Amino acid sequence: MTALITLTAGGLEIARRLKPLLPDAAIHAPSCRVTGADVAFDKLADHLRTLFQAGEPIIGLCAAGALIRILAPLLADKRTEPAVLAVAEDGSAVVPLLGGHHGANDLARQVAQALGIAPAITTAGDLRFGVALDDPPAGWRLSEASDYKGFMADLLGGQTVRIDGDLPWLAEAELPLDPAAHKAIVASTRALPADPDRLVFHPATLAIGVGCERGAEAAEIEALIRDTLAEAGLALEAVAALVTVDLKADEAGLQAAAQALGLPLRVFDPATLEAETPRLANPSEVVFREIGCHGVAEAAALAAAGPGGRLIVEKHKSRRATCAVAETPDILDPDRIGRRRGTLALIGMGPGRADWRAPEADRLIARATDLVGYSLYIDLLGPAAAGKTRHDYKLGEEELRVRAALDLAAEGRDVALICSGDAGIYAMGSLLWELVERGGRPDWRRVEITTVPGISAMQAAAARIGAPLGHDFCTISLSDLMTPWPAIEKRIAAAGQGDFVVAFYNPVSQRRRSQLARAREILLAHRPAATPVVLGRNLGREGETLTVTTLGELTVDMVDMLTLVLVGSSESRALVLGDGTPRVYTPRGYGDKPEAQRA
Structure with missing residues (x-):
């Protein structure tokens, strides 16, 4: 993922010209200066260092000196560091600063051609011979x-x-x-x-097929592969990928071994492997009875090598693993071998603001091939959704969304399932894991699932109004679509008896008008009418409003479907600042706690 860093509106125009040339590029800009970027950040130095340490190429439309000073403390190994380019804000110069032999020079030439200028390349080999011998092409x-x-x-x-x-x-x-x-x-x-x-x-003309028992350790698999290559006199650098049957896509030891060897892991279904049976040196009826193909290691290697490939190392065994090697006359592209293990990122994007999203969310959204979600939530991603395949769903189609996301990921795609707030708080997280457990789909269980936390409505309201969650609190949904109302009433009563600050989600809808009033009655039996209540509407979005009232004065007409109701405990306090701004907080200690212990 290439990061186009711009600090000004002028630089944004150049970044937009360059972005179409770089399919994986995203425009990054400070939230306080530039609007319309794909990724917003607060502090330039922190953001640049995070990108650099993550190995992402950087094109900075800013002074070369600034990039050098910021990144200099991180420089350690030029063999692994990503490309860093400095481009003049007006597009008049492009200089590869770091990674000249690891993509930066080629990237500089590409950028310079688009800008109609000559790149300032200083690498001696490039200048003399027109090629960087330590940066060979793919494959x-x-x-x-x-x-x-x-x-x-x-x-x-x-x-x-x-x-x-x-x-x-x-x-x-x-x-x-x-x-x-x-x-x-x-x-x-x-x-x-x-x-x-x-x-x-x-x-990269070799493919290594690997089979293993469930739970085989990475060290054993890695050692088997290295020993097999060494015995055959083959170079690890000539291996394009490790390949196996799709039933092993989630095998932890195999995943770890591939990572340790620096190789991508690709999988084939049993039917594809069974088609290679006539070419196998060691077919196995036992394997066929278990998974539906007569071999894994040899068959996977041959399937990766294709019809023109041949088996050059027959199946080797360790205690719990097997491997074999096939060779093809052509360079193997891992992206054209079998399929990857699919990924599903469950993204909590907060209220939708780019500067309120976690950097991990931006990174996984940028990596995703497919976005799944309620149409409004995907729209709120703005430019970050550009170039992605969208799978839009309506409100109420939550299970359809999750199933679609899991299906796409099971096909080997990188999927982002977009949720507002935090995906694990009254959102899609619990439904996702419920379907994985009871869905009857083994391929869903093999998907790599990552959850990214987001800013929830109660966190947004609390941050905006002060610190009402400063002591024990709970959240309760007033929607009775999934939970019987008597159970909800019992929880409200328990929260009242426990003197918790309560965040009410889904307080009202067009047809539900009585639940909030009943919740107010229950809490009034346990805390004063003067208890502060915060009403947060459209938090973090256009049209945001924050209202402070009291439990005694709260009415249903003050609230709609877009409102979070935050009811303080008996200890919560409301105050008004000199400029008339209201604030609410809950002290860290209980009321009868000695003053000295509250500090």
């Missing part, structure tokens, strides 16, 4: 055993080089070629020993 990896610095220094010093193997991406480079040269640039899937006169590039 190629530089061997860790290669001494890039020494090799490049020799070429810059005047030595010549030959090319051994098929390296088509070097065809346009201006290298000092000589078929008889002592130095060589080599293409190979083999794990070759270190040699200062050899620069080795590995094409």
Whole structure:
């Protein structure tokens, strides 16, 4: 996810010109200065450092010096740091500051071309030979055993080089070629020993199929893979992906092993693997009876390699895992192999304001391919929803929303299920897990589900009005659609007896007009009529209003469906500031607590 950082309206225009060139880009801007950005932030330094540490490429439409000063304390390993570019606010200059050999130079060229200018590239190899040898194209990896610095220094010093193997991406480079040269640039899937006169590039033409028992440990799986490759003399850098049967998509050990090896994990359904049976070296009737295919490791490797691939390492076994290796003559693209493990992000977006959303929510929304939710909630995302496939639903279609989100994620897509407030507070969280438990869909259970907290209505109201939740509190929904009214009355009475601050959600609707009045009666039996009550409407949105009244004066006509009713405890206090602004708070200590203990 590339972050286009702009600090001004002028920079916003340049960012909008660049965004279509970068399919995964989002425009970031300070909430206090610029409107219309995809992501709003408060403090530039904190935001930049968060992006950098998350490994996200940064294009800053601001002074290069500012980027350098902010990020300098984080610089540690240039091999892993993301690309950072400085672009003049008026689009007159583009300078790759960091990651020149890891995408920044190419990104700078792309940006410069769009702006009609020349990029300010200073990397010696790029300037001399027109190629960054330590930043090969997708599907190629530089061997860790290669001494890039020494090799490049020799070429810059005047030595010549030959090319051994098929390296088509070097065809346009201006290298000092000589078929008889002592130095060589080599293409190979083999794990070759270190040699200062050899620069080795590995094409991603291998696929490793893996099978394992449920609960197999990551260390065992990783060791099996490394040992199998070493025995065959193959390089890990030549592996495009780990592949397995979809029943193992949620296998924790397999997921962890893939992460430790730095490889994507892709899955196939049993029917696809069964189609590979004629090519298997070790078909198994036992496996067929259990999952419907005659093998996992060999079949998955062959399925990934495709019809032109061949099995080059037969099934190897450890105590609880198996693996096999297949090779194809062409570069393998992991995005075209099987399917990914789908993800579902349950997003609590608060009231809808970009600057009230958690950074994690922005990151997962940006990553999502599909957005699912009530139409208004998706609309409130504004520019952050641009370019996503929308799946809009009406109010009352909550179960349809969740089922659709789970179905899409089970297909291997990245889905964001958008909720207002906090997804776990009177929202979609509990319904999601209920359906996962009782839905009868094993593929739903294999989806990777993440929940992002959001600012709830009671938190928004409390922050706006003071600190009414300063002591024990509870929330009660007055809607009797899901809970019988007698049970709700019992809870209100218990809250009154316990002297809790109470946040009433769903206080009224067009047909429900009596419940709030009854709740008021119950609480008046336990706390004074002068107890402060906060009415928060459209919190955090256009048309927001906050009203402070008392429990004795509260009427149903003061409240509508968009209002949160926050009733104080007997200890809650209301005050008015010098400018006439009301505030409500609940002391941290009980009324009979010694004053010294309240501090």
